[in-house]
Structure formats: C-alpha cells, structure tokens
Amino acid sequence: MKSYQKAQKPVKGNVKILDEQVLLETASEGLLSLSVELGMEVVRQLLEADVTTLAGEKGRHDSGRTAYRHGSEHTKVVMGGEKREIRRPRVRSKDGVELSLPTLTAFQDEEPLNQAVLARLLAGVSTRKYAGSRELKDPDAACISKSEVNRRFVKELSSLMEEFFNRRIxxxxxxxxxxxxxxxxxxxxxxxxxxxxxxxxxxxxxxxxxxxxxxxxxxxxxxxxxxxxxxxxxxxxxxxxxxxxxxxxxxxxxxxxxxxxxxxxxxxxxxxxxxxxxxxxxxxxxxxxxxxxxxxxxxxxxxxxxxxxxxxxxxxxxxxxxxxxxxxxxxxxxxxxxxxxxxxxxxxxxxxxxxxxxxxxxxxxxxxxxxxxxxxxxxxxxxxxxxxxxxxxxxxxxxxxxxxxxxxxxxxxxxxx
Structure with a gap:
C-alpha cells in the first residue's frame, strides 16, 4: 500500500477481498459509508507503515534504530469531506524529539474539506442545514457547525476570488x-x-x-x-x-x-x-x-x-x-x-x-x-x-x-x- 501512496498509481486490480460478508454488511449502510470505512482502515495501515519505517519492526531488536515508539493519541484526519477521529501512533527520536508521520500530514490537509464545504454551499445548502445535508450521519464528525462551515466557506470564496482576479490572460x-x-x-x-x-x-x-x-x-x-x-x-x-x-x-x-x-x-x-x-x-x-x-x-x-x-x-x-x-x-x-x-x-x-x-x-x-x-x-x-x-x-x-x-x-x- 505504501508504494501506491508514493507513486500515486491506481490500486485497481491490486486489492484482494478477504471477507466479503463484512464488506456487504458495511455496504448496506451506503457505498459512501463503505468507502470511508475502508479509507480509514487504509490510513491506519499507512500510519503503522510510517512508524515501521522510522522505528523498525515492533518487538524486534535493532541496535541501529534511531527512533522508538511512544504510545498513541487521538487526532483527526480528513475523510469523506469531514474530519474524523483516529488514533495516531507516536514516534520519537533517541534524543526525545517527536517525529512527524508523512501519512498523517497528507490526510490532515484540509483543502478537500474546504472544497466540500464550498461545493455544497454553492449548490444551495445553507450553513444551518449543512450538517443535515451530509450523506454520512456520523455524530463524531467535526467541522459541521454553522460557524465553522461559514468560516471555511468565506475563506474558500476569498481564495477563489483572489485566484480569479489574478490569473494571467x-x-x-x-x-x-x-x-x-x-x-x-x-x-x-x-x-x-x-x-x-x-x-x-x-x-x-x-x-x-x-x-x-x-x-x-x-x-x-x-x-x-x-x-x-x-x-x-x-x-x-x-x-x-x-x-x-x-x-x-x-x-x-x-x-x-x-x-x-x-x-x-x-x-x-x-x-x-x-x-x-x-x-x-x-x-x-x-x-x-x-x-x-x-x-x-x-x-x-x-x-x-x-x-x-x-x-x-x-x-x-x-x-x-x-x-x-x-x-x-x-x-x-x-x-x-x-x-x-x-x-x-x-x-x-x-x-x-x-x-x-x-x-x-x-x-x-x-x-x-x-x-x-x-x-x-x-x-x-x-x-x-x-x-x-x-x-x-x-x-x-x-x-x-x-x-x-x-x-x-x-x-x-x-x-x-
């Protein structure tokens, strides 16, 4: 999976389904729900792959390792146009400096979230009804309040306006x-x-x-x-x-x-x-x-x-x-x-x-x-x-x-x- 992330290649034909029944049960809640659930699992595996790259295999002695695992903590990533909670593993260098995980940096980019807000509001959804317009009714999803949606919408509008008025002819x-x-x-x-x-x-x-x-x-x-x-x-x-x-x-x-x-x-x-x-x-x-x-x-x-x-x-x-x-x-x-x-x-x-x-x-x-x-x-x-x-x-x-x-x-x- 890590190689696909680096190369940005399609994974079609390279994913094997091990338990069809579990997938069908999740899919019964909607295709988007299934996609998000699979996406979150992929993020978890990519985070663990980042940790392995930095700190080596878990439970295996490595005299040359330069970093070590340091537990985990709650954080949020952007998935399905919303912020979702996930536990992120932590890694520190030998001198105690917290190391960043490339996967976490990539999935905490809020541009997809801002674009989702912009698209829905331009389509006619009001800030008051934004939470109810979501296909996924995840009560733990963040950034769906009226004030938060409005802030992101104004920010994206301003960014779009600046790009529109400054592009070369x-x-x-x-x-x-x-x-x-x-x-x-x-x-x-x-x-x-x-x-x-x-x-x-x-x-x-x-x-x-x-x-x-x-x-x-x-x-x-x-x-x-x-x-x-x-x-x-x-x-x-x-x-x-x-x-x-x-x-x-x-x-x-x-x-x-x-x-x-x-x-x-x-x-x-x-x-x-x-x-x-x-x-x-x-x-x-x-x-x-x-x-x-x-x-x-x-x-x-x-x-x-x-x-x-x-x-x-x-x-x-x-x-x-x-x-x-x-x-x-x-x-x-x-x-x-x-x-x-x-x-x-x-x-x-x-x-x-x-x-x-x-x-x-x-x-x-x-x-x-x-x-x-x-x-x-x-x-x-x-x-x-x-x-x-x-x-x-x-x-x-x-x-x-x-x-x-x-x-x-x-x-x-x-x-x-």
Missing part, C-alpha cells in the same frame, strides 16, 4: 462579450473572452453603482494589465449600453469592432410598442436579421422603422439608434452558424444566469467586495460547463474579416485561413 481573444447584472444596489460587469479555438473563458469582473463608464473602464484596464493585447482587431458583442460602448471604444480605439446584440435591440423596440403590436413587429425584425445579405437586411430594418414612424415614433427611433452596429456580423459576411452565435450576447447571458443562481442566495449584501466574492464563485461555476461556441471552426474567417475591415495586414504569428 494568455493567448488571443478575438471575440469578447461584456454585460452588466444588477446585484443589490450595485451592478456587476463581466467580460467573457472567446479564443481562436472557440473556447469561452471569463476574463474579469468589476462592480459599480450602475453600469457606468468608470466601472467598465476599470474592468478593461485590469484586463490589459493582466495580459490582454490592446492592439489586436477584436469583435466586441455588447448589449447596447452606452457606457459599455464608450468604454470599449475609448480603451481599444480603432481595434474595436462593435456588434450590438440583436436580441436586445428587438426587445428595446418591442418595449416601445403596445402589446397588440409586439408580436408582429418582433417577427418582422427576426426575418430582417435572418437575411444573409447586408444590404437586404438593412433595407428591411429601415422599412420597419418607416412603418413605425407615424404611429410609434419612439419605437422607430429605438430601432434606428445603433442600427448599423446590429448588422456588423452581416457586414463582415460571417457564415451562418458563427453569425448566429455572435449576433447576440446569449453566451454571456447563459453565464450570467449561472452566476445569478449563486448570487441570489444572499439576501443582504454588506459591501462590494462580498458581491465580487460571490460573483467570482458564480462565474467560476459557470466556466465548468463552458463549451466551444457554435461555428467555432469558422473563426478564421472572422479574423480575416476583422483585419480586412481595419485595412491591416496580419501580424507576425497570426494565422489567417
């Missing part, structure tokens, strides 16, 4: 999506990057009183400081907020190509209409955006705006505002599947919904730092289910179109299909 992200989400009296602004391989990654967060330009610029400045290249042509998919738009163009200048979300545009127009008109106008807008040709799509949208002008001038004005930027994917002549993906912020909205499911568990926010801790945890949770965007194989065509749009030659090391 390596590689190129030719596509970025930015969006704001109201949390309490503040707004969390999130940035998602999409790499050349189509993989999504949360790049950063910031929080402000509203979705204002200062908060967005703070986020973008942080991204640049962590490695995001400022001088690469990049498609920014935004929801149409003026603060987002201005901060992006101010920060990235000519390298920023803006695509306004068509879904948000459609929603904004419908909000200016009576309910009796919303469905028909919504369908007309959808048909216009489905036009593959840029000129045809633009004419169709202008025709809709002209039709709304007399009866619903606010709806017509809403449609005309930023209309050109809702057709950027048409102007760049992107293929159908990639065009459909990048015409809206749905990918960002999906990540927002996962983060919101974590954020909604807090009813009263203390400050912006607490909001960012939970937001970082929520978006980190969202990242676990990220997949490549639809149409990712067509991203080289987007790169070619972006460089052509800005009349720029491909930079050294940039592969254009």
């Amino acid at each position: 390596d590689g190129d992200y030719p596509i970025m999506m930015l969006d704001g989400m109201a949390v309490g009296k503040m707004t969390v602004i999130a940035a998602m990057g999409i790499g050349r391989d189509g993989r999504k990654r949360m790049l950063g967060l910031s929080a402000g009183g509203t979705e204002n330009q200062a908060a967005v610029k703070e986020l973008l400045t942080d991204l640049l400081g962590r490695g995001l290249a400022p001088d690469r042509p990049r498609l920014f998919v935004l929801d149409g907020g003026k603060a987002l738009h201005k901060a992006v163009t101010d920060t990235f200048g000519k390298y920023a190509v803006i695509q306004r979300c068509q879904v948000h545009k459609k929603r904004n127009v419908q909000d200016q209409l009576p309910k009796s008109e919303q469905t028909n106008v919504g369908l007309a807008l959808s048909r216009a955006y489905l036009e593959h040709d840029y000129d045809k799509a633009r004419r169709a949208l202008e025709h809709i705006a002209d039709g709304l002008e007399n009866r619903y001038p606010k709806a017509a004005a809403s449609l005309r505002e930023g209309l050109e930027e809702t057709l950027t994917v048409h102007r760049l002549k992107l293929p159908g599947l990639l065009r459909q993906t990048l015409s809206n912020t749905n990918a960002m909205e999906s990540a927002n919904s996962v983060a919101a499911s974590v954020l909604k568990r807090v009813k009263h926010w203390k400050d912006g730092e607490q909001i960012l801790r939970y937001a970082a945890a929520g978006f980190a949770e969202a990242e676990k289910s990220f997949r490549r965007i639809k149409g990712y194989r067509q991203i080289p065509l987007l790169l070619e179109a972006l460089y052509h749009e800005l009349d720029m030659p491909a930079q050294h090391g940039t592969k254009i299909a």
Whole structure:
C-alpha cells in the first residue's frame, strides 16, 4: 500500500477481498459509508507503515534504530469531506524529539474539506442545514457547525476570488462579450473572452453603482494589465449600453469592432410598442436579421422603422439608434452558424444566469467586495460547463474579416485561413 501512496498509481486490480460478508454488511449502510470505512482502515495501515519505517519492526531488536515508539493519541484526519477521529501512533527520536508521520500530514490537509464545504454551499445548502445535508450521519464528525462551515466557506470564496482576479490572460481573444447584472444596489460587469479555438473563458469582473463608464473602464484596464493585447482587431458583442460602448471604444480605439446584440435591440423596440403590436413587429425584425445579405437586411430594418414612424415614433427611433452596429456580423459576411452565435450576447447571458443562481442566495449584501466574492464563485461555476461556441471552426474567417475591415495586414504569428 505504501508504494501506491508514493507513486500515486491506481490500486485497481491490486486489492484482494478477504471477507466479503463484512464488506456487504458495511455496504448496506451506503457505498459512501463503505468507502470511508475502508479509507480509514487504509490510513491506519499507512500510519503503522510510517512508524515501521522510522522505528523498525515492533518487538524486534535493532541496535541501529534511531527512533522508538511512544504510545498513541487521538487526532483527526480528513475523510469523506469531514474530519474524523483516529488514533495516531507516536514516534520519537533517541534524543526525545517527536517525529512527524508523512501519512498523517497528507490526510490532515484540509483543502478537500474546504472544497466540500464550498461545493455544497454553492449548490444551495445553507450553513444551518449543512450538517443535515451530509450523506454520512456520523455524530463524531467535526467541522459541521454553522460557524465553522461559514468560516471555511468565506475563506474558500476569498481564495477563489483572489485566484480569479489574478490569473494571467494568455493567448488571443478575438471575440469578447461584456454585460452588466444588477446585484443589490450595485451592478456587476463581466467580460467573457472567446479564443481562436472557440473556447469561452471569463476574463474579469468589476462592480459599480450602475453600469457606468468608470466601472467598465476599470474592468478593461485590469484586463490589459493582466495580459490582454490592446492592439489586436477584436469583435466586441455588447448589449447596447452606452457606457459599455464608450468604454470599449475609448480603451481599444480603432481595434474595436462593435456588434450590438440583436436580441436586445428587438426587445428595446418591442418595449416601445403596445402589446397588440409586439408580436408582429418582433417577427418582422427576426426575418430582417435572418437575411444573409447586408444590404437586404438593412433595407428591411429601415422599412420597419418607416412603418413605425407615424404611429410609434419612439419605437422607430429605438430601432434606428445603433442600427448599423446590429448588422456588423452581416457586414463582415460571417457564415451562418458563427453569425448566429455572435449576433447576440446569449453566451454571456447563459453565464450570467449561472452566476445569478449563486448570487441570489444572499439576501443582504454588506459591501462590494462580498458581491465580487460571490460573483467570482458564480462565474467560476459557470466556466465548468463552458463549451466551444457554435461555428467555432469558422473563426478564421472572422479574423480575416476583422483585419480586412481595419485595412491591416496580419501580424507576425497570426494565422489567417
């Protein structure tokens, strides 16, 4: 067993069952109960192996031994996401110094316990109900009180937030999506990057009183400081907020190509209409955006705006505002599947919904730092289910179109299909 611990190899095929009846009786209480019981026995045997290594075989004289057994004492090890009691053998050197046991050090690492607490609370378990959520009902298990669980949860959240905000931004992200989400009296602004391989990654967060330009610029400045290249042509998919738009163009200048979300545009127009008109106008807008040709799509949208002008001038004005930027994917002549993906912020909205499911568990926010801790945890949770965007194989065509749009030659090391 010791050799497996050192080599970190799987033990499949190397474990022999001597008494099946005993195992079946324990297994009747649940597979996790059996696993933990077996795990605790393995720890006991590993501890004894450590003692033998340090002090030699028990009961056998060894004139060259440098340490000796010194009884045992109660201690705790982490097993099954909880702390469990075990008796640890003690070893002292000839000059009376207590010697550490490698196995005990390994199994007293509390990171698995902290991760178990974080996972359960992010899944919706409250600190009050944490003890009752455990599959094993061991009355001797430690670290399950409300205060202890809360302390470990806050510690893990802080650690996760620090990692999230300090990780380097390596590689190129030719596509970025930015969006704001109201949390309490503040707004969390999130940035998602999409790499050349189509993989999504949360790049950063910031929080402000509203979705204002200062908060967005703070986020973008942080991204640049962590490695995001400022001088690469990049498609920014935004929801149409003026603060987002201005901060992006101010920060990235000519390298920023803006695509306004068509879904948000459609929603904004419908909000200016009576309910009796919303469905028909919504369908007309959808048909216009489905036009593959840029000129045809633009004419169709202008025709809709002209039709709304007399009866619903606010709806017509809403449609005309930023209309050109809702057709950027048409102007760049992107293929159908990639065009459909990048015409809206749905990918960002999906990540927002996962983060919101974590954020909604807090009813009263203390400050912006607490909001960012939970937001970082929520978006980190969202990242676990990220997949490549639809149409990712067509991203080289987007790169070619972006460089052509800005009349720029491909930079050294940039592969254009």
